[in-house]
Amino acid sequence: MEKYVMALDQGTTSSRALIFDRKGAIVSMAQKEFKQIFPQPGWVEHDPNEIWSSQVAVAAEAMSKIGINGLNVEAIGITNQRETTIVWDRNTGEPIYNAIVWQDRRTSNFCDELKEKGYTETIRQKTGLVIDAYFSGTKVKWILDNVPGAREKANRGELAFGTVDTWLVWKLTRGRTHVTDVTNASRTMLFNINSLEWDKDLLELFNIPESMLPRVASSSEIYDHTNTTFFASKVPISGIAGDQQAALFGQMCTNEGMVKNTYGTGCFLLMNTGEKPFLSKNNLITTIAWQLDGKTYYALEGSIFIGGAVVQWLRDGLGIIKSSAEVEDLAKQVDDNGDLYLVPSFTGMGAPHWDQYARGLMIGISRGTTRAHIARAALESIAFQTMDVLDVMEKDTGIKVAELRVDGGASANNLLMQFQSDVLGINVNRPKTIETTAMGTAYLAGLATGYWKDINEIKKLWQLDNTFTPSMPAEKLDKMKEKWADAVERAKSWHRQ
Numbered sequence: 001m002e003k004y005v006m007a008l009d010q011g012t013t014s015s016r017a018l019i020f021d022r023k024g025a026i027v028s029m030a031q032k033e034f035k036q037i038f039p040q041p042g043w044v045e046h047d048p049n050e051i052w053s054s055q056v057a058v059a060a061e062a063m064s065k066i067g068i069n070g071l072n073v074e075a076i077g078i079t080n081q082r083e084t085t086i087v088w089d090r091n092t093g094e095p096i097y098n099a100i101v102w103q104d105r106r107t108s109n110f111c112d113e114l115k116e117k118g119y120t121e122t123i124r125q126k127t128g129l130v131i132d133a134y135f136s137g138t139k140v141k142w143i144l145d146n147v148p149g150a151r152e153k154a155n156r157g158e159l160a161f162g163t164v165d166t167w168l169v170w171k172l173t174r175g176r177t178h179v180t181d182v183t184n185a186s187r188t189m190l191f192n193i194n195s196l197e198w199d200k201d202l203l204e205l206f207n208i209p210e211s212m213l214p215r216v217a218s219s220s221e222i223y224d225h226t227n228t229t230f231f232a233s234k235v236p237i238s239g240i241a242g243d244q245q246a247a248l249f250g251q252m253c254t255n256e257g258m259v260k261n262t263y264g265t266g267c268f269l270l271m272n273t274g275e276k277p278f279l280s281k282n283n284l285i286t287t288i289a290w291q292l293d294g295k296t297y298y299a300l301e302g303s304i305f306i307g308g309a310v311v312q313w314l315r316d317g318l319g320i321i322k323s324s325a326e327v328e329d330l331a332k333q334v335d336d337n338g339d340l341y342l343v344p345s346f347t348g349m350g351a352p353h354w355d356q357y358a359r360g361l362m363i364g365i366s367r368g369t370t371r372a373h374i375a376r377a378a379l380e381s382i383a384f385q386t387m388d389v390l391d392v393m394e395k396d397t398g399i400k401v402a403e404l405r406v407d408g409g410a411s412a413n414n415l416l417m418q419f420q421s422d423v424l425g426i427n428v429n430r431p432k433t434i435e436t437t438a439m440g441t442a443y444l445a446g447l448a449t450g451y452w453k454d455i456n457e458i459k460k461l462w463q464l465d466n467t468f469t470p471s472m473p474a475e476k477l478d479k480m481k482e483k484w485a486d487a488v489e490r491a492k493s494w495h496r497q
Contacts, residue, residue, distance in 0.1 A: 003074040005446045006062070006235075007438035008055055010080045010164050011243065012101065012265045013312075015054040017062040018438040019073075022451070024461035026435060030061035037098060042105035042347065045098035048086045051164065052171050056230060070231030076172075077239030077445030079246040079437050080164035082187045085139035087212070088167070089153070090160050093175055097147050099164070100139040103266075103305060103347050107138035108356045119205070126192045126199050128277055128286025130354055134303070136163060137189035141206045157211040163187070165240045166214045169223060172237060177224040180214040181240035182296065186288040191216070193277055193288055196296065218291040219245070220444040239445030243437045244268040245289050248299060250440030251405045251431065252462045254455060259393070259401050261386055262437065263410035266350070267307035269389045270299045271397065282392035283352045290444070292455075300396065302351035302389030306344040306360075308410045310378045313346070320371045328413050331379050333372040337480075340364040341487040342377040344385075352392045353492065361491040364483075382410065383420040384484045390424060403427045407436040414468075422472035423481070432463040 004027060009016040013036065019028040032054040037045040063069060083102035088095045100106070111131050114123070123131055133139075140161050144151045153159050162170065163184045169177050185191040185198075190206065190213070192199040198213050217223055219241045225234035241249065244262060248270045251260040256274040261267060270289070277286045277298045289299035306313075311324045321327055345358040362377070394401060403426060410416060411434050421428040433439055446452045 002072060003451070004068065004072055005075050005077065005442045005451055006059065006073050007077045007079060007442040007445070008059060008168060009243070009438040009441070010051060010055055010078070010168060012081045012103070015051065015058050016438065017055070017058040018435060018442070019062050019066065020439065020442045024433065024439060024443075024458070026433065028062045028066045030058040030065065032058050044101040044103045046084065046101055048088070048095040048099045048167060051099065052168065055168060060230065070226070070233045070235050073231065073235045074451045075236050075238045075445040075449045076226070077441030078165045078168055078237065079241055079243050079441035080168070080184070082163060082184060082242035082244065083134055083136050084164050085136045085143070085161070086164065086167045087140065087143045087150070087159055087161050090158055090175070093170070096150055096153075096159065097143050100142070102134055104139065105133045105347060105356060107133040107142050110138050110141070111356070123189060123202070124279065126194070126202060127189050128186065128193045128279065129189050130283055130285065132354060133356060134350070135187060135189040137202065137206050137208070140208050140212070144208065154209050154212055157209070159212050160214070161208070161212040162214055165242075169237055169240070173224045173227045176227055178214045179217050179223050181217055181219045182288045182291045183219055183242040183245040184240065185216045187242060193286065193298070220290070220292050220448045222448055236449055238448035239441045239443070241290055241441050241444055244270055244301065245287070245299065246440035246444070247407055247437040248272065248440070249290055249443060250436030250438070251407060252459050253405060254459070257397070257399045257401070258405070259390070260405040260407065260436070263307050263382065263406065263408035263416075265307065265309045267304035267382060267386055269302040269304070269386060269393065271393055271399070271401075273298050273300050273397065278397065280392070280396045282396055283354050284389070284392060284396060285351070292444070292447070300393055302393060304385045304389065305347050305350045307382050307385070308408070309346070310342070310344040310381060311410065313344070314375060314378055318374070320374060327375050327379065328415050330372050331376040331415055334370065334376055337377045337380055338364070338366070338369055338373040339483070340369055340373045340377040341483055342374065342381045343487050343491040344378070344381050345491050349492070351389050353488070355492045357495040358492045359494040361487060361494075363487050363490065379413065379416045380419055382416060383423050386420060387423045387481075401426060403429050406430050407434045409434075417468045418471070421468040421470050422477060425470050428468040429464055430466045430468070432465040
């Protein structure tokens with residue numbers, strides 16, 4: 001019987017299931033978008049039950065497309081939107097509030113209080129993170145403080161907290177297993193990345209009972225088996241990694257100094273820094289890359305909140321394109337941006353600025369500005385933000401990056417990838433499979449069950465599709481970089497005014 005590995009890729013705007021064979025090729029895939037909930041400006045939520053139902057639906061669809069069932073699935077890997085926070089009742093299994101999404105800014109004021117009280121360095125030393133509403137810890141606290149009866153229930157040990165990976169494992173095992181992996185734990189602002197344990201001082205600071213927290217495991221081991229009627233047999237759940245760490249692994253950035261950028265809803269640039277946590281002097285995040293075979297690997301990360309989401313905004317907000325795929329052709333209708341710059345800080349700025357009060361800005365509009373100029377400026381904004389992060393990453397580590405490996409939906413856009421190579425001045429390498437997030441967790445799951453023997457076997461599966469090389473004249477580029485930097489400064493602190 002032919003066996004496969006299934007990756008459940010639970011993202012910010014859709015749930016997907018991908019099925020891989022031994023050669024790392026995708027043999028089936030299904031995707032389903034789900035509702036984005038915006039209760040008020042700066043707030044972003046999802047329905048946890050819809051996350052679950054959409055994930056189950058795509059898993060069933062992906063299997064039915066190629067006529068297989070659970071007996072053909074060797075292992076399941078889970079990769080997920082990180083930091084998104086779910087709290088549920090242990091007895092009923094029902095969420096007590098919507099999932100608070102990583103993009104949500106409702107805890108910004110509490111983050112300011114923590115900074116004013118002098119906790120910045122303590123939290124950075126323990127967790128590798130900057131204090132920001134992005135991470136899970138402040139979201140859990142908000143739920144406990146604002147949902148009637150939640151804190152009392154939590155104190156009685158009746159509530160469970162989890163990021164999306166934890167929620168999916170809980171549902172797949174019918175409440176038998178409450179677990180996360182080190183990569184997701186390292187994004188909560190509650191986990192000590194040095195001792196690899198939940199940090200009691202931070203739990204006290206956030207007033208979160210330890211009883212709520214999942215067990216922390218490695219990124220590649222058998223956590224449990226499925227316990228639902230959905231699979232025809234009990235399938236091992238054996239790989240978990242947050243989406244960006246999974247992509248780093250899927251890109252086979254297994255050597256120190258290797259860098260990948262994922263162009264999804266946001267953009268996430270990660271550099272493998274080896275077996276020691278490396279603390280940034282330039283507002284980058286130190287995170288756990290993965291834990292495998294008893295060894296923990298770390299990464300330096302720059303998180304850009306709005307990447308591909310700027311194209312969704314062109315489609316849904318401005319209505320200047322009907323589908324995201326149209327953006328490249330529209331942008332190609334003009335030779336340059338017409339001196340138009342778009343800073344897409346719709347939900348604040350991530351790395352390296354970390355300005356939660358920044359808002360989006362478009363500057364340089366003239367009577368000659370067209371839809372095509374806006375489309376081009378939007379694409380260029382993704383590349384410019386990536387440039388800002390890579391610049392400080394090189395300053396922090398002293399490593400001159402030789403190549404950038406790219407993946408995610410927007411990496412299929414040749415115009416964007418060429419411009420990315422131009423502004424960075426290095427080769428941009430796109431693999432044949434840009435679904436490296438799902439691939440990474442499939443590899444982690446398959447390694448745990450012996451489906452793949454070791455990393456060396458997997459490394460041979462990585463295949464190059466296209467290399468983009470720098471070609472823009474330096475003088476033109478320097479002027480564009482200056483104007484971009486000026487536009488960024490003007491977008492900062494807007495919401496405070």
